[in-house]
Amino acid sequence: MTAAPNPEAEHAIADIARRHGLSRDSVLAMAAALRNGGGTMAQFSIPELGGSGQWMRGGMTMVGDMFDHSLKARVDALCNELAQLLSTTQVFPEQTNWWPADLGVPSSTGGQNDTRYAVFPAARRLAVQMRGVTRVFDTAEHRIGGVQQQQGGPSGTVHFTSQLGTFDISSLREVGGAAPPTPAAPVGDDPATIIAAIESLAGLHARGILSDDEFATKKAELLARL
Template structure:
């Protein structure tokens, strides 16, 4: 077996490959894809499984031939078994740490990050993904930085042609992103984000009334039906204006349906 797996994981992979009628290399490739997706999703390109596809636990399975339901079921079953294997078995052997607890002899990332689910290089930079601790290590120009990936479940690296040197873009369930959108880890902890100044509380809007104290509003008393707004003395325009005023009081709940209907009828009777 070409991949670095524990003996127990190798035995499980051989058994899964035999039951699914696949090569061990194909199963190992899918194992790495599921591990890169945190055990819940995978993006893969495996010829034995129809080429490129995606899988999400309990949800979506996509294969090259979207109408091949048998292949979809096969991929879903395989990924679920590999997800369970990752959750119950030590699949990857632990990395040997240096006496100083810093970098290993063969790896460029800090040893305390453990074993990455995937590594690679792009545009002059190297990267290593650690989904179990939500960490991403990137080395560029001899400097290694570690980032907190937050809710991102990195499923792959966005291929770039002729991109700026030192840039690496990744894909997750949220789409494509790069390290400029991540928080860099300092001393093993996520650097504290600046606290934004709290905005002043908005002044509550209300119809004309009175405020006895902040946040306490008293509704204005309803206009008397004998007032000028409801007892017009002019022509039709005044009567219609008074009806509109009554409608506003009715909509605000100041007048009941019966009171509004009675007064409206009274005013219309004056036309």
């Protein structure tokens, strides 16, 4: 159930619902989805708007019927207006942050289904909450600049992008946990497999999992197979 808006936002929600020809509950549900997506993205399931869909500011709009362009335009217009409202008005009551307080202020937050994330570049940390359980990861050399959310996918399928490429939390060291395992050496001398292995090692080296010497040695071994 979507939380009730603050009294000062109630009139704005009702006005947006009237102008967009939607029920108050549908507009409120979209506003909550946008709040969970940090005001820049939303994953929603609203019957009045075609069921399940996704919206990203300045990017894609996905609805149940991918060929219904008028519905896409309707969702885009609604989300843009609600995003503006969320940036200027405290629509929902204040909530206690779900991430550890010592991480500071996140540069971005968002969510998908029952997974939420918060990025802390200054502390080089990524907080992820899945099914109510919060875990913190060391982002090492990653400078996270984007998120890829898979519509309809299982929990924990959020992927992040950085200057080092696309990755998920399985490649990061959980704070207080063990480092992710190093992939086994490739079997055979197929050039494509060897190149892929070198790229994987480069990623581990960039994250500090492999030292300079370890990376150089393993890379030389693989290059010798070409």
